[in-house]
Amino acid sequence: MTMTDENGAPTEGAREAGGREFAPRPKKRDVHGWVVLDKPVGMTSTHAVSVVKRAFSAKKAGHAGTLDPLASGLLPIALGEATKTVPFVMDGRKAYQFTVAWGSQTDTDDTEGKVVATSEARPQEDAILALLPRFTGTIQQVPPKFSAIKIAGERAYDLARDGEEVTLEARPVEITSLRIVSHSPETTTFEAECGKGTYVRAIARDLGLALGCLGHVAHLRRTRVGPFAVDDAVSVETLREGAEAAATALRPVATALSLIPEIVIHRDAALRLKRGQSILLRGRDAPVEAQAVYTTCGGVLIATGSIEQGEFVPHRVFNL
Template structure:
């Protein structure tokens, strides 16, 4: 580099605004992700908006999908499994008459049909797609096969064979139907693929189908009312700060146990603590402990003792 180039580069560095210093931020941001954004990019947007040191998301949302993507900052990352294991709700539209290799509009068409289903025929099939059912995930999915993601293998042209597995679909109802497309609302458990529902419905109806539109409206304890948009985070620091939810907001679906200071001190050292009081539980598979309103730990209750699994530094 010449002396002139070095001088110019130094001038640019001096003019560029300094990067904000990363800081400890703890809590949840329930991002209302737009279509076209990857989950990884969404995490970067939230992390940058809060200048946070640490962030992670609770369940991938495809780029072609919109809706809720809960993002954990700091100590909230320790509660991610509780959100990921929660029930989810979607609104999605199935376009009839063609099947794609990705089971959505991103893939190439691999089969077509001139048949279009009527609403009565669709409605008659829905009971087969509710409750605990066996579902084969799309080959373009994040499931690992011998350490490789299925979608990477599929993109490389390799044959991907995924086994059917049980999933829980609590409800599947028709919102609207116009002949060419049908819009549904679904509530389901972890591991359910909406794209697979569209694919399997289309095959069962003999008309084929794929997802044309997908929006996630609930994830665990978080609903659309909790969502915040990307532009709000980028343009309004005050509104962004107001959107930051407490770490324990991810834990509202499991019991809270209020403990005293001595018990909190033991738990923070990784030791179990005896729970006192007539109403104290004897056994719980999952619970969280708080002291003076502050989250101390998540864990279980065994023989009347709180056993910490994850301890928080808040």
């Protein structure tokens, strides 16, 4: 029988039936900031958030863009007030290194799916290089059937797993750069930089089809997300070393906003923003119009918002 105090909480040294002692759960606390996790292969994004949340005993956490279990690399995770800045990270550019295995196409466009077609052909490096300009700039891309895109309220991957026919429309995506890192007869490794909504698996699939040899992603690693790069990342093992090691991985909330302009304001203006009120920006160099900016006062993040006719309109106010 478990012993409890007058509030119903387990007492120190409480034991379960059978005499096994257990430790009380740590109290959840308010933690604000970003952790850039180097997610290992095999871990889901949801599990990764749980690992970070547990490491900090944080009340609130969320990630900035799903990374498939097959993939490794950067998964920025927001804690507390940092969750208000997630859209700025998700809208940022991303970079990947990925390897395409030639000679087969799968229904998931990666190694987790079943092979749906094969080819004996293998591409020459010159043929791939000649094709790359078609895959850079703003292009039309059909997302993989096994993706999180919704069709009539259902996720495409759920429909595909149930055996239903999934038809997705092509949509514009931006691929800033795509280059070859290494090449062999069976595989080619690429580096790509792209905008929001681009599927690397679709790049591999479409390259294989265009080359006439078919292909799918064999390895995938994300190396940049918005303002975060590999040098910012921390491993799961480090987070599990203890609270002190985890604390060194926590980055300020405003780190996510480093790619948009900052406006320094005085205390009275900060108090107005804290109440959700707009403020007039004064000074000869004050911007008149801007879609996304943030304000600070004494080095503390106050709000994100837009500038309309010289007035800062708060969209998100922070409690830091």
